[in-house]
Amino acid sequence: MHHISKRASALTASAAALALILSGCSAGGSGGGQQASANKTLVVDNTFDLKTSDPARAFELTGSIVDKALYETALTFEGSDVTKPVPQLTTYSMSDDDKTITLTLDGKHVFSSGNPVTIDDIVWSYKRVQGIAGNPSFLLSNLSTGKPFTIEKTSDTTMTISDTVANPALPYILPNPSLGVLDSKTLEENGGTTDKDDKAESYLNGKSAGSGPYQLSSYNATSKVVFVKNPEYTGTAPKYGRVVLQNVTGPSQKTDVQGGQAQLALNLNSQQVNGLESGSIKVAKTTSANVGYLWLNQNEQVSGGVTNDPDFVKAVRHAIDYEALRTVAGSGSTQPGGIVPSQFLGALESDENNTTDAAAAKSDLASSGYAEQTVTLSYPTDATLDGVSFADMAQSVQSNLQDAGITVKLNGLPIATLLDSFRAGKLQAGLMYWGPDFPDPSDYLTFSPGEGLGLRAGWTESMSPEVTKAKEAAIAAEGDARAAAYQAWQKASNADGAFVPLVQAARYAVTNGVTGVTPNAIWTVDLASIE
Amino acid sequence: MRYLAIRLGLSAVLLVGVTIITFVLTNLVPGDPITAALGERAAGDPKIVAAYREAQGLDKPPVVQYFVYLGNLLHGDLGTSIGTRNPVVQDLAYAFPATAELAVFAILVAVVIGLTLALVAALRRNRLSDQLIRAVSVVGISVPTFWLAVAAYFLFFFVLHWTPGSGRLSAFYDAPPRVTGLFTVDALLAGQPDVAGDALAHLVLPGMVLAVYTLGLLVRFARSSILDVLNQDYVRAARAKGLPGRRVITAYLLRGALLPILTIVGLAFGSLLSGAVLTEQVFAWGGIGQYAYRASTALDLPSIMGVGLIVGAVYITVNFVIDVVYGFVDPRVRVG
Incomplete structure (x- = not known):
């Protein structure tokens, strides 16, 4: 039977060879991006x-x-x-x-x-x-x-x-x-x-x-x-x-743009673009207009009497290591001073309420009624802040708060589940992000007491009259006065509010052999401007 | 005929079971699919939310929803996808041929290479080639499909340039005029051999990746099955009376070992479809796998139901066909 096994071996080898020849010929024939460019076809990878x-x-x-x-x-x-x-x-x-x-x-x-x-x-x-x-x-x-x-x-x-x-x-x-x-x-x-x-x-x-x-x-x-x-x-x-x-998924986008299969990849994160730039491959970096934030529910029935304590909120604001979060979010990320993104009218450069100060955090915590209760911090497991994992951000926040003496339990949820509970105002604390609907600070007034996002965090109008007053002043402001009015509203929110703006991640556009890619906060990229 | 009728009846009952299980499971998922489908602002508008619920039939109790679904199903209506806003039937009609083309390629690769390797291993039992093939088989079963897909794509496309990139066709080709939805076949029907070649080349890597698990499984079971037959008296007799080796293999060895191999092919088809979810993500394939991934991460219940139903139907059909083939291959099964 020896001759039979030889025949079988030959068959196997032939099948494998045929497959490789077939794919090899075609790969050579397609020529990746070169032929695409010759036929004036632009390939863009996007999740x-x-x-x-x-x-x-x-x-x-x-x-x-x-x-x-x-x-x-x-x-x-x-x-x-x-x-x-x-x-x-x-x-x-x-x-x-x-x-x-x-x-x-x-x-x-x-x-x-x-x-x-x-x-x-x-x-x-x-x-x-x-x-x-x-x-x-x-x-x-x-x-x-x-x-x-x-x-x-x-x-x-x-x-x-x-x-x-x-x-x-x-x-x-x-x-x-x-x-x-x-x-x-x-x-x-x-x-x-x-x-x-x-x-x-x-x-x-x-x-x-x-x-x-x-x-x-x-x-x-x-x-x-x-x-x-x-x-x-x-x-x-x-x-x-x-x-x-x-x-195309992130890892395949990287291979595609490196191999010339795509001329532009839009969804690579900071780890994936690390060391990618070489030869015809360029990495354009901009700060995303999506703001990652932490909320602390102010409704007593949801807060467990903890997250609605003003001194506890202050302690959290000072306990967070914003620099560490920027490291998690990658090179090019930034900490917004308020909830309005850094590139929009009325953006706040920084705010003393949202600065890392371990001593102040411990002092504020001591002044609060916190008695070692466990705070549940929810975050989405299947969504990212421009490629940055919310789980990584949540772990960083958990570690910071535990250093300050606050016990935190992480609660990762699918985003659909999280949104359902968040919109119903049922979550004690958590991480989410807000992407701009249009580039004007009025889009962010929803983060006010009694407004849509405010109510999700159990923050009613009567809880913070100063913030409501600042919001009304911002709405009434005209012309050049608008920027200052929106900054004042954000300062008031940072001093007495349910939301802690954390980070704006970097957004990367990786190109291979094309130019004219101009990132935009509203439509991401204009395909017609690519050359 | 009675045997066929019983099998067909069982298949129909199984299909209804699939609809019930899929419906119950999708409704047990925490989270409101409508709020998942709407944007932040729209989800805050009760009028828009109510309009969406009504349009999707989600304003009715789950039991009513199920019977409405079943009624529509009998008319070939699987509802409208929340994610793509197309009729689910239309989405599946587009996605299914893509996965079918991939799965058929993978199963052919697995059967041809797997059976050959199993034969070689059985005939050269305990020699080096047998040991090597068994090791390859264990690796094939053990390696996670998703990891293998990413690694293979990186190696064969990016490093070695042996295979084309992701997708079903190179970017500069348009899809051939749709007849079957199988690009290789449609391109040939349209007289576009270059497009057919490109489509075939795109099949190779994802097809091979998808085939690896089935191949490993098949080698293991087929080898064992062939070894069992190899020691049977009728095979020894055939060899003793001097029949040619090829005839001994095809007419005696493989035929005798066919039943367990058929079982494995049937079971493997299910794993091929589940493996396609991950493989299609990596290779941007645009088939049922990629559709299922999108639907499940977006809580697109009508699409999830549709995918569950079609995968269940394919699985049941394949096993029905195998049951029938069993009956023909081994008449004792029919009698039993």
Whole structure:
């Protein structure tokens, strides 16, 4: 039987050789990024949180990248600068009382269908955002009262958006890709309406209907979105005729960009980019606008009589080693002085209440009624702060607090479970983050007593009248006075509040052979600017 | 026929069992899928939350939800995914062929290489080649699929440049016109041999990674099964009367060892589907595995139910087919 086993061995060897030859030939043939570049195909790796490409329904990070490429907005931001809205489809002017913004169409833009962009399209698109009541509909409502803005066409080239109270944030809201302007004629032919009966989502997930630099070629929310150039685009034509945005995990993103499979990787953390820069591989580093924070529940029934003690809160603020948290968050991270991110109007550079001071922590703890109770610190196990593990941050905080004499029990939860309990105000303490809805400090007033986030931490208006007063002053402030007013509100919150701003992590964009990658706090990256 | 009818009936009962278990398990998960699906602001708006609950049918008691689900299921409706906002049937129709293509490739690799190695090991019992093959088999069973996928991707794509990168096709190719959803087949049907070659090349590494566990398992059991048959009188008789070696192997050895091998292939198919969850994540494959991962981390209950159902159905179908094949291979089974 010896000859039989020889034959079997040969078969095995042949099978293995065939597989390797086959894959080897193809790998050589594809040539990774080189051939992609020759065919003007740009490959971008991203860890998807995509749900839809319909701008009126999308409010996820990946959705913003997609919609920024497909749709233009009335106003936009230039590059990374989110402090100054600039015209895109329209110019704008604010009324003296800051209640109304008037948009004036420039009349130069055309949808991929060939239809011109009209003021009716903008009004229709905004009313659709409001009418659908989807994730981003709050953008066109007053955040405190929930009352929708009034949207009116005032002429063939002008329209107004009005709030019932002064709202200087209006121009900062409009560049959001969720407010991308749709071709209303095309959409109405495909089930689009401005109310809950709208049926155009499936159409938009197959074909786009915008005037942006790209149009949709293929779309799969789980794996891949392919864009091709919009021939009707009136702006500077993008350098790449085709873009593939694909869903790839962090470790594979690193291998992809190193191997030339992708030209841009968007979700690598500080450990993964360490030592990566060499040759054509560049690492662009910016500070993320996502703020990681700690909350201490002020509701006596949830706090166990511990986390609602003002001296205990002070002790926690001084016990935390913010420098250690920055180390955990990686090079390029920063400690915000308040809850408003460091790059936004009204950001606080630092605050003495949130500084590491072991002696002050022990003294404050001694003044409090803390009697060695165990504090439960919850954190999400399946979400990160721009790639930084909340578990690592929680362990760092636990260690700091234990050094100060506070016993902490860690409670890692899936984010869906944590959010459920947090939103119900049932968690004693924990770590979470807030990403900006729009780059204006008014977005952060939810961290006030009696407001949405405040109530999750059991923080009612009557508990901190000084903070409420500072919040009202910030809302009333106009023009240049706004920055100082928001800083005063954050100082008041730090002195007597339920939230401790901890860290803004670094965000990395790793490129291989491309330039023009400009990180942006609202849409992460503009695919059309990549060269 | 009676044997077939009994097996078919049992399969249907199992399928209903799968729907019940999947439904109960998904509803036991702590956390509200709707608040998980909505953004921070939207989740704070009771009107939006109520609209979502109504649209997803989550405003009804769980028992009612289950019977509504079952009723819709009979009409081929698996609900709408909270995550992708598509009908789950549509998502699965897109994702399933991707995984099927990968799984079939993996099972072919595992069966061809595994049976060959098992044969070599059995025929060269206790020699060096047998020891080596057994060691490889143990490694194949022991190595975690996720780790193997990452390591293999790094080695064969990045270091050696032997295999293409992640995904089902190179970035500069568009997917071929959809007929079966299997890129290799669809590309050939569309007369695009270069695309078919590229799709096949992309199959190699994830397919091999996925095959490793099954291969290890198969070598172990097939070797043992072949050794059992090798000592049977009828095999000795065949060899004694001077039949050619190839005929002894195919007509006597392999046929005699087939039943336990079929069992392992059936069981292995289940592990292939579960292994695909991790492998597809690493290779950005876009199949059922990647869909299941996304659905489970986003508490997308309709999608989780859909995946559970399709995986259960495939598993039951494969085992049904194997049961039937058993009956043909060994008539004693039918009688029993």
